[in-house]
Structure formats: C-alpha cells, structure tokens
Amino acid sequence: MRIQRISAIFEKDLKDFMKNMMVALLPVTPVLMTLFFNQSGNGGLPVIMHYLIVGITFSVVTSGSIMTILAEENEKHTLRGLIQSPATLWDIIIGKSLVTGLVTVLSLAVSLFIVGIEPFLNFKIIMGIILLFLFFLLLGIGVGLFAKSVASTSAYLMIVMILFGFTPMITLLGIGEGSVIMNIIDMFPLMQVIEMHSAGTWAPLGVLTLWTAASGMFTFVCFQKVMTDD
Amino acid sequence: MNHAVDVKGLRKVFGRSTAVHHVDFQVKQGEIFGLLGPSGSGKTTIVKMLTGELSPTEGDVTVLGRSSERLGTSDFKTKIGILSDNSALYERLTVFDNLKLFCKLYDTPVHQIDVILRDMDLHEEGDKTVAKLSKGMKQRVLLAKALIHKPELVFLDEPTSALDPASMARIHRGLQKLNEAGTTIVLTTHNMEEATELCDRVAFLHQGEFQEIDSPAALRYAYSTHTFHVETFSGEQLVIENEPENAERMKQLIEDGRIKTMQTDHPTLGQIFLKVTGKELV
Ligand SMILES: Nc1ncnc2c1ncn2[C@@H]1O[C@H](COP(=O)(O)OP(=O)(O)OP(=O)(O)O)[C@@H](O)[C@H]1O
Ligand SMILES: [Mg+2]
Numbered sequence: 001m002r003i004q005r006i007s008a009i010f011e012k013d014l015k016d017f018m019k020n021m022m023v024a025l026l027p028v029t030p031v032l033m034t035l036f037f038n039q040s041g042n043g044g045l046p047v048i049m050h051y052l053i054v055g056i057t058f059s060v061v062t063s064g065s066i067m068t069i070l071a072e073e074n075e076k077h078t079l080r081g082l083i084q085s086p087a088t089l090w091d092i093i094i095g096k097s098l099v100t101g102l103v104t105v106l107s108l109a110v111s112l113f114i115v116g117i118e119p120f121l122n123f124k125i126i127m128g129i130i131l132l133f134l135f136f137l138l139l140g141i142g143v144g145l146f147a148k149s150v151a152s153t154s155a156y157l158m159i160v161m162i163l164f165g166f167t168p169m170i171t172l173l174g175i176g177e178g179s180v181i182m183n184i185i186d187m188f189p190l191m192q193v194i195e196m197h198s199a200g201t202w203a204p205l206g207v208l209t210l211w212t213a214a215s216g217m218f219t220f221v222c223f224q225k226v227m228t229d230d
Numbered sequence: 231m232n233h234a235v236d237v238k239g240l241r242k243v244f245g246r247s248t249a250v251h252h253v254d255f256q257v258k259q260g261e262i263f264g265l266l267g268p269s270g271s272g273k274t275t276i277v278k279m280l281t282g283e284l285s286p287t288e289g290d291v292t293v294l295g296r297s298s299e300r301l302g303t304s305d306f307k308t309k310i311g312i313l314s315d316n317s318a319l320y321e322r323l324t325v326f327d328n329l330k331l332f333c334k335l336y337d338t339p340v341h342q343i344d345v346i347l348r349d350m351d352l353h354e355e356g357d358k359t360v361a362k363l364s365k366g367m368k369q370r371v372l373l374a375k376a377l378i379h380k381p382e383l384v385f386l387d388e389p390t391s392a393l394d395p396a397s398m399a400r401i402h403r404g405l406q407k408l409n410e411a412g413t414t415i416v417l418t419t420h421n422m423e424e425a426t427e428l429c430d431r432v433a434f435l436h437q438g439e440f441q442e443i444d445s446p447a448a449l450r451y452a453y454s455t456h457t458f459h460v461e462t463f464s465g466e467q468l469v470i471e472n473e474p475e476n477a478e479r480m481k482q483l484i485e486d487g488r489i490k491t492m493q494t495d496h497p498t499l500g501q502i503f504l505k506v507t508g509k510e511l512v
C-alpha cells in the first residue's frame with residue numbers, strides 16, 4: 001500500500017523531471033565543473049578537490065533539484081492535491097526524495113569516475129557522505145516548501161551552494177587560520193567530512209549528525225506549515 | 231438516518247477577523263447541497279473545515295460519522311473527493327499520467343481511468359499534455375481526478391466558475407449522473423442558475439453567516455409575492471393577487487380572450503439573495 005503510493009510519486013516525479021529543462025540540467029553542472037578541474041589539475045587532484053566535487057554535487061543536484069521540484073508543487077498548488085490524497089507526509093517526502101537521490105548518485109558517479117574514487121573507500125567516510133547527503137536533501141526540502149515560488153529558490157540555492165557546497169573554497173580566501181570565522185567554518189558539514197578524512201576520528205560524525213538533525217527539524221516545521229492552511 | 235455532514239456552532243477566526251460565525255447545518259446522504267454566497271462570504275473556509283484542511287476555531291463538525299479531529303486519516307481521505315478552488319494538474323504530464331498518479335495514491339485500478347475519461351467526455355484527450363488543454367477540459371480532468379476513486383462524498387469548490395455555458399452544462403450532466411448513482415455532493419457557487427438547477431437544498435451565506443437554508447423551490451415559493459402578472463392584447467399590465475376574491479376577474483379575462491401572457495411571481499434565487507442580504511452575488 002504504502003510502497004505503492006511512494007512508487008506512484010516516484011514514477012510521476014521521474015517523468016516530470018525529464019520534461020523539466022531547468023531541473024534536468026542540474027546534474028550536468030557538477031560533471032562539467034569536474035571536467036574543468038580535472039583538466040587544469042593535469043592528473044592527480046588534491047584530495048580537498050574530491051570533497052569540493054561532492055559538496056558541489058550535493059548542493060547543486062540534491063538541494064537544487066528537490067528545492068525546485070517542491071517549490072513548483074507549492075507554487076502551482078499541486079502539492080495540495082497530494083496532501084488531500086491518502087498519501088502520508090512520509091510517502092510524499094520519500095517518493096520525492098527517491099528521484100533526487102537517483103539523480104545525485106548518477107551525477108556523482110560520473111564525476112568520481114573522472115577523478116577517481118580512492119579517497120572515499122573507507123567505511124567512516126562513506127557514513128559521513130551519506131549523512132552529508134541527508135543534510136543537503138532535508139535542507140532542500142525545507143527551503144523548497146518555505147520558498148513558495150520557483151523564482152525565489154534560485155536566491156536560496158545560491159546561499160546553500162556558497163555556504164555549504166563550496167565551503168572549502170572559503171578556506172582558500174586567506175582568512176587567518178584560527179580566527180573566529182575560520183573556527184565556525186570548520187564546523188560546517190562538508191568541513192567535518194574533510195576533517196574525518198585527515199584526522200581519522202569519529203567526532204566529526206557526531207557534529208555532522210547534529211547538522212542533519214537540525215536540517216530535518218527545519219524541514220519538519222516547514223511541512224507542518226504546508227499541511228494545514230491556518 | 232445518518233447525515234453525511236453534520237455541523238453545529240461552527241466558527242472560524244483568522245487572526246482578528248471572523249470568517250465564519252456560528253453556522254449550523256446538515257447534509258443528507260445522497261443530496262446535492264449548495265453553499266451560495268458572494269466572494270469572501272466564507273464558502274471555501276467552510277469546505278476546508280469539512281475536508282480537514284482547516285481546523286475549526288469552535289464548534290462540532292462530523293463528516294461521514296467522523297469528528298473533526300479524525301478527518302486527517304488516510305481512511306477518511308479515500309472516502310471523500312475534493313475539487314478545490316485552486317486545484318491544479320501537472321502541466322508537463324499527460325491527462326492519463328496525471329490520473330494514473332491519483333489512481334495509485336487512492337488504490338484504485340488503473341482501468342478506472344478509461345471509465346472516468348468516458349464519463350467526462352474526455353476519452354480523446356487521454357494522451358494530450360495538460361498544458362495543451364482548454365480551460366473547460368482542464369476543469370473536467372480535475373473533476374475526473376476528484377472522482378476517480380468513487381468517493382461517497384464529494385466537495386466541489388466552484389466547479390464551474392469562469393467556464394463557458396457548454397462546458398458548464400457538460401459538468402452539470404456529469405454531476406447529476408454521479409448523484410443518481412448515490413454520491414453525496416457539497417458544492418459552492420455564486421451562480422444562482424447553477425444552484426437552482428443542481429441543488430436539492432441551498433444555504434445562503436453572507437459575511438460568514440447563514441441567512442436561509444432550504445430547497446430552491448421552497449425558497450422561491452416563500453419569497454414569492456403570490457401575484458399573477460397579466461399582459462393583455464391591448465397592452466395593459468395587470469398585477470392580480472392570488473386570492474379567492476379575484477377568481478371572477480381572472481375567469482372573465484380568460485373568457486374574454488384578453489390574456490396575452492400570464493406569469494406567477496416566482497423570484498429567482500438571485501433576487502431572493504438580494505432581498506435577504508441587501509447584497510448582489512458575484
Ligand atoms: N488562510 C487565511 N488567513 C486569513 N484569512 C483568511 C484565510 N482564508 C480566508 N480568509 C478570509 O476569510 C474570509 C472568507 O474567505 P473564503 O475564501 O472562505 O471566501 P469565499 O466565500 O470562498 O470567497 P470566493 O467566492 O472569493 O472564493 C475572507 O475575508 C478571507 O480574506
Ligand atoms: Mg472560495
């Protein structure tokens with residue numbers, strides 16, 4: 001029953017995704033950037049660039065597509081039809097996330113095929129990357145519901161990309177090591193995965209879990225607002 | 231007999247403004263019930279409280295035997311059909327794909343799509359992209375979406391507003407057929423002719439309060455002035471009260487062959503509404 005509803009939403013979203021130029025181009029963007037990085041790095045990219053590619057993919061493809069899909073459903077009032085149907089909140093969230101998940105995996109697989117997957121072949125890192133994916137997914141769902149129109153999502157997406165997707169780039173801006181800003185930025189989700197890579201400790205996984213939980217809370221609050229009209 | 235909808239002392243307050251003041255009514259099973267009122271009178275707000283999309287500020291709502299706290303369950307949602315004032319379809323997908331999604335969400339066999347498309351006169355349109363349909367066609371697809379799972383009770387918020395007379399007539403025929411098959415219908419409209427034609431009973435809503443609630447025929451009788459309007463061949467306009475003492479006079483007019491036209495004075499629902507509320511519809 002429940003599986004049937006989830007798969008119905010998945011099937012519909014997949015068709016809709018492929019016919020929506022704006023969203024269908026999103027997964028191509030990180031791959032093009034990867035090709036560009038790979039070209040200029042002439043063989044062997046530093047490990048931090050691998051993580052940057054993950055950050056770009058998750059922010060652009062994961063957050064970007066689910067955000068746009070949901071904002072469109074909200075703006076055009078089709079979401080109301082889903083809410084009026086017997087589908088539960090979870091059926092809707094899971095059904096919608098599956099398409100985004102699939103597209104993210106495909107896009108990331110192509111990028112990692114280009115630059116190599118070695119840095120990630122570690123159980124702890126894989127756990128971290130899965131949590132990071134959930135963080136971006138939930139954040140995208142929350143923003144998509146909150147934004148209410150497709151036009152306004154692009155501004156929010158920029159913020160998500162710059163803060164959470166391109167975080168390693170901020171560290172390259174030359175802000176003094178040990179300054180307050182740097183300490184805060186080091187706590188950001190993507191930086192925590194990089195920290196896990198270099199330090200090999202479990203602590204960053206805890207911080208990452210907190211980020212993901214916060215993002216989940218945000219999504220939950222946004223959904224509650226949409227579910228009732230009050 | 232159980233009522234499909236039973237509402238007592240219903241009130242809805244948004245911030246500082248009261249959209250619905252203390253409303254009481256019942257909808258009988260198998261009935262077509264119309265909520266009539268001008269824009270902003272609270273029709274949509276009442277419907278949303280009946281479908282569980284809004285919670286009442288005060289009062290008791292029972293729909294299909296369930297109290298308002300239990301209107302959010304999947305079980306309830308499969309028993310009702312909703313056409314909202316802003317219902318929409320997935321524009322990039324075909325009519326068929328739109329309906330297929332809802333078939334699966336409502337656990338209805340997919341072959342039901344063919345049946346409903348035929349009922350709605352849309353069987354030629356199944357493979358068309360929704361974006362390419364006319365407004366009247368889209369409205370019929372939305373209706374098909376609301377009815378595909380054969381609900382016991384349907385809520386239609388302005389099902390025909392802004393449609394041409396032909397599309398409107400098609401939808402009316404569809405709704406009458408549906409009702410004959412036993413479905414209870416609650417609809418809102420500002421179209422008085424629509425209400426007169428379709429509804430078994432109507433409620434006049436004005437600024438969140440019910441002014442009248444009865445069958446269109448009973449209302450028209452109640453507000454009739456009980457007079458005959460007679461036009462003679464010589465061009466006289468006579469107004470004759472429907473009283474025994476006028477019988478001779480009427481008889482004489484008929485015997486003399488002077489009557490060109492004769493009408494009883496039955497106001498339209500629109501005229502009654504104006505009289506009751508001092509306000510035009512629309
Ligand atoms: N979510 C809301 N928040 C605040 N006020 C609202 C909300 N929904 C409706 N209202 C107010 O409640 C009143 C009744 O609105 P409602 O939409 O029920 O009217 P209506 O009879 O359906 O009108 P129409 O014929 O234009 O659809 C209006 O004054 C409206 O501004
Ligand atoms: Mg309305």
